[in-house]
Structures are given as C-alpha cells and as structure tokens.
Amino acid sequence: MDDYDAHAIEQKWQSHWEAEQAFHVDNPAPDDAPDEHFYMLEMLPYPSGSLHMGHVLNYTMGDVVAHFKRRHGYTVLRPMGFDSFGLPAENAAIKDGGHPLEITERNMEAIRKQMRRMGWAIDWQREVSAHEPTFYRWTQWLFLKLVEHGLAYRKEAPVNWCPHDQTVLANEHVVDGRCWRCGNVVETRNMAQWFFKITAYADALLDDLALIDWPERTKRIQTQWIGRSEGAEILFRVDDLDLDISVFTTRPDTLFGATFFAVAPEWPQLERLVDGLEQAEEVLTYAKIAGARPTEEREQREKSGVFTGRYATNPVNGEPIPIWVADYVLMEYGTGAVMAVPAHDERDHEFAEKYALPIVSVIDDDGQLINSAQFDGRPAEGARGAIVDWLSEHAKGKAAINYRLRDWSFSRQRYWGCPIPIIYCDEHGAVPVPEDQLPVVLPDVEDYRPKGQPPLASNDEFMNVACPVCSKPARREADTMDTFVDSSWYFLRYTDPVNDQAPFDRRIADYWMPIDQYIGGIDHAKGHLLYSRFFMKVLNDLGMIGVREPFQRLFHQGWVLLDGKKMSKSQGGVSPNELIDRFGADAIRLYILFYGPADQDINWSPDGIAPMARFVKRLWREVHEAATQPASPAGVDTPLARKAHQTIARVTDDVGRRFQFNTPIAAVMELVNDLSKALDDPAARFAAETVVSLVQPWAPHVAEELWRGALGYSTELSAAPWPVADPAMLERDTIELVLQVNGKVRDRIEVPAGLADAELVEHARASEKVQAHLVGAERRVIIVPDKLVNIVV
Template sequence: MTPRYEPHEIEAKWQRVWEDERAFNVPNPVPGAPTAANHWYQLEMLPYPSGPSLHMGHVLNYTMGDVQTHVRRRSGWHVVRPMGWDAFGLPAENAAIREGRHPRETIERNIETMRAQMKRLGWAIDWEREVAAHQPTFYRWTQWLFQQFVAHDLCYRREGPVNWCPNDRTVIANEYVVDGRCERCGAEVELRNMTQWYMRTTAYADELLEYDLPEGGFWPERTKAIQRNWIGRSEGAEILFQVEETGEDLAVFTTRADTLFGATFFVLAPEHPFVESHASDEAREYARHAGARPVEERAAGTTKTGVFTGFHAVNPVNGERLPIWVADYVLMDYGTGAIMAVPAHDERDGEFAEAFTLPTTVVIDEDGKLVNSGRFDGLPAAEGAQAIVAALEAEGRGKATVHYRLRDWSVSRQRYWGCPIPFIHCERCGVVPVPEDQLPVILPDIEDYAPKGKPPLAQDEEYMNVDCPQCGGAAQRDPDTMDTFVDSSWYFLRYIDSHNDEAPFDRFVVDYWLPVSQYIGGVDHSTGHLLYSRFFVKALNDWGMLGFREPFARMFHQGWVTLGGTKMSKTKGNVEGPDAVTDAYGADAVRLYILFMGPADQDMEWTPDGVEGIVRFLRRVWRVVHEVAERSPNDGVREGPLARKANETIARVTDDVLRRFQFHTPIAALMELLNELSGATDAPDARFAAETAVSLIQPYAPHVAEELWTVLGHERLWEAPWPEADESQLVRETFELVVQVNGKVRDRFEVDVSLSEEELVARARTSERVRSYLDGGEPRKTIVVPKKLVNFVV
C-alpha cells in the first residue's frame, strides 16, 4: 500500500536533516594544505530586502543556481554557494518610509522572512557566509575600500552637474537615469551643480571593453553590446581651428577627418566658454536660453536654431574662413563642445545649412573617394582621414584621439540609509580620511531620517562635529552616504571571507574561489552593477589585492517573470510570492514548476495554472517509485529497454544542466522516463530506471527525491555521486532508417546498425512504398547518411 504523498511533512523533515548535517556548508581552503582543483563559485545577484517577500523572479533565479549547485556538487566539484542582502540604499529606505518605521527595523524583519522563505524552498546555501550591507562588520570594509580608491586617485571630489531626483531627494548615477527619469521612482530628474564624490570609472574605459575571461568563461553578446554602447568609444581626431579675429585656438573632435575639406561653417555649444567671453549680445542671449533646455528637449526640436557669433575660424587644412555659429544641437559634454560642420556629409549639419542658407561642399564621391580635397583627392575615405590627421599632426594642428560616452560614477547620496563616507572636512587640512583604527564610521540612529533635500545626517550635530584627525581642530564629517552600488561592487568578495576582521578578505581564499564561476542575474544591471564590479576588480587587481581582472567568468541573465505583462517588482506592485503555491503543493512543486515554465533566459508570464501538470508528475513519481520498490526485483539489472532509456536520460539531463545551462528540457526528459517506467514497474530493469529517475530529479525536487531514495533502500542522496551514463548502453543495436525520395520521407523501419551503406540502400529499395515512388527506374543519385537515412533522387 503506497502512502500518500505529503510534501509538507517530507520537506520539513529533510530540511532539518540538512541543517543538522551542515550538508551545504563549505570550508575555505587552508594555505599549505591540499586544495580541491575542481572548484565552482555559484552566485546569484543578492536580493534587496525591500519587500516582505521573495517574488517568483527570485524563485526562478535561486532555483536555477540551486540545480547547478547540486549537479556540480554531486559530480565531484567543490561548490560554494553563498547568500546575502543588499540591505542599504533607496529601495530599502523607501520601503521603511512607506511603513513609517526605522529602516533597520523594516530591513531586518524583511531579511528574516525572506531567509525563512529561502529555507522553506530548500535551497542549498552556505548560510555561515551570509552578509548584509548594513552590518558594521561589512560596511567597515566598504569604507576602507572607499579610502583605498581615494588614495589611488580612482575616487575624487569635484563640482559638476549631477542628476537630482526631486522625489527621492538625492543625486542618482547616470547609469540609473532611464529616459531622463529616476530608475527607482520614475520622477523626472533635474540637473544640479553639486560637489560630489566620483569613482573614476573612465580610467578603465578601454579595458572595460575587453573581457579577459578565464577558460570556459562566457558573457552573452547582448550584455557586451549594452556595455559597449554605454562606454561609447569613438575613434577620431582633435583638430585645432584658429579664430581669425582673436588668434586663439578652438579644438573640435571629429570622427570624420576625411571630410575636413567639406567644412563650410563652425558651431559651438551654447555652454562653450568662447560664447560667453566673446560672442555678440544676440548670440549670448540665445546661448543663455538654449543652454538651459534639457538635452532631451533640445533633441526633440524639429528645426535647427542658432545664431552667428560674429567670429570666424580658419580651417587648418586649406585656410578657408568659416563663420562661427552657436547652436544647441552641439553638446558641451561630448567631445570638445565645438564642431566643424560638414553639411554635405552630416545630416544635422545639412539641416542647419539649409535652415540658414549656408554653403555645401561635397568631398566624398559615390565610390567613397575624396574629391575637392587638394592633394588628398582620390584617396579612399578611411585612408584619407588617416592622411589628413597625419598631415595636421606634423604641423601641430591635430592629433588622433579617442572619446568616450562613459562618465565617472557619482557615488554621493543625500540620504540616510547607506554607508557613511569615511572622510572629514577640515577648513585647514581639507578632505581628510578617518584613520583606519577608527573605522567603521557608524551610521548613527537618528529619529528623523526622511529625505529633505539636505542630507539627514547633516542635522545630527553629534555625528557631524569631530576633531580633525590631522590638526585636531574643529571639523565636520561628510554628511552624505554612499550609493548602494558601492556595496554590491564587492559583496561577492566578502562572501568568501565574511568573518575576516583584519581585512576585507584574504587574497589566498579569494584567488582560490574567484572569478565567480557562474553569475546569474538581471540584464538590467549591465551598465550599472556589472560594470561597477568589473571596475572594482580591475582596480583591486592593480593594487595587488587579488589575482584576477574579471569578477564573473560566466554570466547568465534570467528572463523576467511578469504579471500582467510587466516585470514583477515592488515598485509596480505586481508581486506574486512563492508562498501560496508552496502552501498548496509544496516547495518541490514550486521549484520544478518555475523551471518548467520555459527557457530560463526568456520572459515568462506568471500563472499558477500549469502547476497542476507538475503536481501530477510528482504524484506519479511517488506512486511509480513505490510500485517499483514493491514489485521489481532488487538484483541490479542494468540492461533492457528501461535501462537504456535511463542511461539516455542521464546523458541528456547532465548535458543540459552543465553544458547548455538549460533547465526546462531535463524535466521533459525525466517525464519521458517516468512515462515509460510507469507501464513496466515489474520489469527486471525497472529498479535501475527508478533509482536513476530519483537521482536525476534530486537537484530539482530534493525533498521528495531524498524520501524516495530511502524507499528504494538508500541513504544521503544529496551527497551521492551524480549518475554517469553507461556508454555501452547508449550504443544501439538497431536504428530506425528513414527512407526519402527526393527529400520526402516515404518509409521508415528498424535496421541493424552493422549494415553497410550498400546494404542500407539495398534494404531501402525493397520497400514497397519506396518502389512505388521510384517508378521502376534507377535513382539519379543516392545519398546515405550513416545511422540515419537513405535519400533517392529521381
């Protein structure tokens, strides 16, 4: 009599066992002692504990990581799989504001519930490595690293235009402004001039375009393309034009030096300093109005506007006088804020020339060769550009340069819930680091942490007023906190050595585990978190703190789990957690179902409708395995049709998970195996098939698998070796020969694999059905694909 499948009892039981056994805790290697060569660092992006529950997107992500972890572990890999909390930052703080509580309270409660949900889903996580960004033991080292960046001139303060979110009342990074709006709250951002801390990401602009990955490393093309677009490297030349009336030089940046002879006028951005210092009253007036408009608005204008400044620039290549205009289609923050205008070969210059009836000179013909370009005539455009730049360079009037779209990362935030910036402002000594032995600078508990436009910490006098560490005089702390992406730029390093209180991490253990073998997370972090983390690792490598230059060897982006067509997220309020389905059917069903919904890298609309199919499957597994345990002889027969199917399934599941990183097709393969097994539970090889099925299901549904493993008389499946396909069983004695006539299938039948090509053709010709198509004649041509088909061409 088969007992009922009671997922809740089984799941609670095995989760207790794993915890007592410390089944998924993994020690670090010790210097001098032998280390396992086969190591794997499995990492998924850590969650913001901003909501009171995980959503199905998290469930997808972490279950994928879990399957990978189990299969690797059982295949003999040394696998570390940690977890932590992105506890600082806007999402967490805004959640606390909504609830009217202190962020620490809200966040720590959310962490509790999310951790409980994770444990309830049975994920194999090494909880002893857990970190949270808001713990002083963590942010002490965030502060220490920040000071290192400053010491290495990769972090600095300057005044400049920043993106101000009027709703969140703080500066936000370029990377998190989407279509001119705050990525978090959707409010339109304003430009403000402020003095801020910046990370010098541009110092690594070129290197961030290269992916120096270890063997087996892989980043999706689209992620690289997104980062490439964001960095926006553009090769060109800087060329000096002399202002005829004043003799001073104005530099332009161009990617089309080949069109230099086609320049007919010259344009400055409204913010260009020459405009304010020299231009006519009318031009200055225009510049003041035009420059104040945001870039998006300037771009939206259909007709070009501009004003002549009254000055002329001399084209260094032919001495031509070009009128200098000021126009808002030229931007101050790209290139030099000045352009040579070539209306014949640049669409925008063309529009401008038309609007103000300026002349046009064609300098590239239909064959892509230079014309009207003096001694450069006849050169192909690309060569012409090089030759012209070389000629200018010889005269000191130009040089080849590279420009980037990437800007340095602004990291100061005028909010409370973040890592305090460990610097002190002293009137006499300037900006002074807090001495290392005084770290961490503890985030004080203040009553009123609400954003007011001024940093909340500025109001806490006890916090703000300190003695200068250098001169001992009265000084003030930096009232800002750090962007939460500073925390997440190095958390994956801290996991490896999370209890270290002498250093952020020990190089030996970090060099052992990293780069992260497989990182799983959203593609939306391509230009932010992923880029920042790569920047951090390159810098730390340059300082000798670690021995690699890329943090993540393999990158995988899961698709969005959507509800009502949009991505599940706290801010959009369309969140569906795992609890309802877990309550109804158990964790194993949730895990299988979210992975069975479709390819993990594609978006999927959440609906609990199809979960029935998975529940049916689990009940079927339960019943069939019990039946086999009762009826099938336990004599270890590993041959026969079921054994063959089992071996094929081993090969498919293993290849899909380890090589193809595909998680839904293994479930289909297991269903096929179960379908065959369910009709023959008393076959001699049924027991082997059932054992294989249970063993292969374990990464997906570890609880029921563990239970059924004991039903089959075994123990400790979580550490049992991953099954290996018996190659001899994969070799077939017969195969189904497909016979085509003119590429169309006309017959198919089983034949012996040992048949030669000639014998296959002979067998194919005996087929009645094929003969009727051959019409008694000889085929013009016969194609034989060994072990597959014969094709007659008539």
C-alpha cells in the same frame, strides 16, 4: 507505501540540512592541496517584504547548478546575502513610519524563511548584508583606497536631480529623461559630487570582454555603453583672441569640408569669445535659455543656434569659418565644440540649410577626396591617417580617442546607505577619515525626509567633528553612497566574511575567484556588471587580488511577467508562500524550470503547478512500486535499462553543456513513463534509482526521501556521485529507418542498427509503400546510415 506528504518531507530534510550545515564549505588551509572548486552565485536580492517568482526562477536555477556540480565532486561555494541599503526601505519608513533598519531586518528574516522553505542549498554561515557595519566598514575602506589612488574624486558637476526622490541619479538610472524609480522628469543641477574614475578603465573594460564567457548581447551593451571612438583632436585658431579651440572628430578626412564651427551653449569660454562684440548680449541670452532646457526637450526641438561674431581658422587651408553657438552640440561629449561638415554630416547639414551656411563636398561618389588640396584623389578612409599626421607635424592636432562612458557619480543625498568617510575642514579641505576610525557608523536621524539637504546633515552630533589633520572643528560628508558600490564587491566578502583585519584575505579570494557561474538579470548589464568589473580591475592593480574579471561565465534568466510586466521589487509580484503551502517546494521548483528555456520570459500563470504536483506524486508511487522489485543485476540490458542510460546522458549534457533546465525534466518524465509500463522489468529498480538520482537537483526533498526510504540507501543523495551513462548502453540495437521517395517520407521500418548501405537500400526497395511511389527511373539514392534512405526518381 505512505501517501506522499510534501510538507512533512520538506520540513524533515530542511531541518536535517540545517542541523548538519550540509551546504557549508570551509576555506582551504594554507597548506591544503588544490582541489576542484566551483563558485556559484546569483545576484543578491534586495530585501523587500517577500520573494517573488522571478527570484524563485533565479535561485532555483542556481541551486540546480550547485547540486549538479557538487555531485560531480566539486567543492561548491554558494553563498547568499542582502543588498540591504537603498531607497525602498527609507521610503517605506517615511510613508508608514518605523526605522529603515527595522524594516530591512524584518524583511530579511521573512526572505530567509522563504529561502529555507524553497530548500535552496545555501551556505548560510557566509551571509553578508550591505547595511551591517562589519560589511560597510570595508566598503568605506575600499573607497578610501580609491581616493588614495586618485580613482575617487570630488568635483562640482551637473548632475541628474530627481525632484521627487530628492536625490542625484547616475546616468544609468535616467530612462528617457525620467527617474527610473518614480518616473518624474529629471532636472539638471550643479552640485559637488563624488565620482569613481571608471573612465580610466574604459579600454581595459572593453578589451577584457574577450576573456569572459558572457552572452554576446551583454558584451554588446557594455561595448556600446563605453562607446569608444577613434578620431582626432584638432585645434582651430581664433586669431583675434589668441585662443585655440580643440574639437574631437571621428572624421578628420572631412576637415576641408568644415564650413562652420559650433560650440555648446554651456561651453565655458563662451563669454570670453564674445566679449566686446555687438552680438555678445544676444549670444549669451540664447546660450542661457538653450542651456537651461531639459535634455529631453533639447533632443526633440528643431536645431537652433546663433552666430557669435567670431571666426576660427581651419588649420588645413587657413579659411576663416564662422563660430556659432548651437543647441545640438553636447557639452558632455568631446570638448563641447565641433567642426561642422554639412556635406557629410546629417546634423550639420540640417543646421547649415536652416541658416544658409555653405556646404562644401569633399568626398566624391567613389569615396575619394576632392576639394582637399594635396589630399585630393585619395580614398577618404585611408586619408584619415595622412591628415592626422599632417596636423601632428604642424602642431595643429593629434590622433585621439573619445568615450561615451562618464565617470560614475555615486553621491546620494539620502539616508539609508553607506556613509562616505570624509571630513571637510576649512583649512585642509576634504580629509579622509583615518582607517582606524572606520567604520563611520550611520547614526539615527529624526527625519528621513530629504529637504534639499541630505537627512544626515541635520544630525549635529554626527556632522560636527574634529579635522583629523588639525583637530579644528570640521563637518562630515552628509551624502551616502550609491548602493551599487556595495554590490561591486560583496561577492569578494563572501569568500572571507568574518575577516576583521581586511575586506578579504587575498589568498582565500584568489582560491575562490573568479565566480565560475553568475546568474542575474540583463537589466544590470551597464550598471552592476560594469561597476563590479571596474572594482575588480582596481583591486587587481592595487595588488589585492589576482584576477581581473569577477564573473567568468554569466547567464541571464528571463523575466517572470505578471500581466505583461516584470515582477520586481518596484512592481510587486507573486509570493511563493501560498504556493508552497498548497503544492510544496519541489513541485514549484520543477514547475518554474519546466515552464520553458530559462533565458526566456515567462508569462506567470499558476495553472501548471497542480499538474506538476501530480507528477511528483506519480514519481513517488512509481518509485515505491519499482523498489519492491529485486535489485537489478549489474549490466542488465533491457530496453528500460537502455532508456535509463540514455536519460543519464541527456540530463548530464543538458545541464552541463547546454545549460538547459526544462528538457531534463521532460527526459526524466519519459523515463518515469517507461518505468510505469515495465514495473516487472529486471531493470525496474535501476530505472527507479536513476530517476531519483537525476531529479534530485530539481526536487531535492522528495528525491532524498525516496533515496533513503523506498530505495533503502543510508547515505545522502545530495552528496552521492552523479550517475554515469554506460556508452555501450547508449547505442540502440534496432533503429527506425526512414524511407523517402523524392524527399518525402513514405514509410518507416524497424531494422537492426549498423547495417551496410546496400542492405539499407534493399530494405527500402522492399517496402510496398515505397514501391507505390517509385514511378520512373531511379536517378539517385541518398543513404544516411542508421537514419534514412532517400530514393530520387
């Protein structure tokens, strides 16, 4: 037996797999019979300079699942690519010089190397990168499809502007009023922006959550983010101006309690409302100041407001109620105007108290309506429909649904992203670049530093172009796309990565999709995971694909924390390189998964790796020892043989059903422990083969080497069928019977399995230790067959 040499073994098999393209799968030909296939995917990495241990956890887990499925006979698609557009490369170019392209491709090469060194079973022939024209050509093509169907549009809108990064941010990227990336306070600006109409799919995104096998927590985050609320839209008349103001409310039952009316400072018809009134100046000044305050400040300030001088009429009782401008009313939600019911809404109440506005209760302690004319005495809940019906009949309102979700703003005023294929013509407005002129290639620029204008705007050669309609001079769109557009469909491109006629062939995509198992961080719950679902539904509606949900099953790995902070592209982390050098990839793979449940956070410490490397060595030794034993006879029945079968059952169930990756390692360790104590057992060789076969998904290199070397197989373990436990060998012939008196364990005895109740009780009574506690009359005996006897006295 040679000493275990991790590096020699790992390099040998990595070269072998690469030469053989061992993990490449072909797409089915049109007349192929359907087969069992499995699409395994982990979220693609952003190519920073190195992988960190969070990636190692993520991709090793996916690797175990991929091996496990492959060895169960599935055709497994397990591709990899790079989220290679984005700010960090551009910021690095600004800071240290160089081109974002060079930086990105250098990083990608470093990461590819690390991935190969980890031994991950990836189909590299399908690699896809967001920044390559062969990919972003189709990102642009898809964008144009959405434009064509009215699902991408341009409008002037208040946007979140980060003064440091000099870019617009999506709502998802503003955390507590600050930029998620640099932490600066975000400002509000009005700019012409491109939006995807994700709100058109709000209900579908909500309803189809029922169709997918996702963590409840993630579904909850999306549900909350979409924020559907049912209620009514009610028209309040301003008689003097011949104006109807519409409000959204979830509580039409409290309409009789509306004692004032409030509009947001940004409310567009405010000027018209106060025109000619003595309050006009005061109101408009207030609105200007209050509206200019950053959201964060607005939320923390005490509510304030000003009376406009106008009155609206409550449609149900004809009462005039004063209209106020108030800073607690949000322009972004509903209609930017609210009916205020201080008796039944905390915020309205606070405001009414401050400005001495009337408070009229319309619901009594029993939950019944009062002060509500013909609706008095009805339960408030049930009266909602009745009041909405009344409003509809009188054309003063209707049932309505409102969402918290906003359309997805995806214009970015930065360089390193997918160009938006639009040309602006004075005569024809925003004109799509014709399909046959795609891709609009991202050109070089002199200076990446954003100066209020996006970097592309300073490249005249790029910007000046003829209008596709009239051929007159026109200008290109200078913004680029949010990188979340790239990642909303990359998983489809993997299915058909070199197609130059279409983003993907529907037949092929339909074969592989949906992704059977997706793994990635929960931080993408309301970003990437929501956007991808939206794209999928759009593509389905456009007839480009047969499924409506991209990710059938979803799992979130925990964070690998370094000093309490998560390792990520922005925080840095521990690189696996040095660890591979010292301990080998197999030990690291085992270690990171053995640490604990994969969905829980890990406090990174390298302390356990050396012991895990020791286990691999031990495995190497014990298997070599056992391999000198004669082949185990078929059906050999010894305690070691039974242990081996039990281990097969445990590992199979843990991975296949429970999606647990730490406990199978413990089970294999137990089997190795038993094997080392019984190396001359007739089942020793069988146990050794079982160990090697079961550990293969976690430690594929050493397992393959042992399989082919010590155990003498000539075929590959990574393609060998997963072992199957013999059910007859899972039963034990003796069991440890627990004897309790009054629920306390007093003795444990070894008895044959399958004894009748009466015999079990007999055994229990025979125990001296039990007898010592049997004082007083026996009241009851509880028997759990093959487990325990509890005598109650």
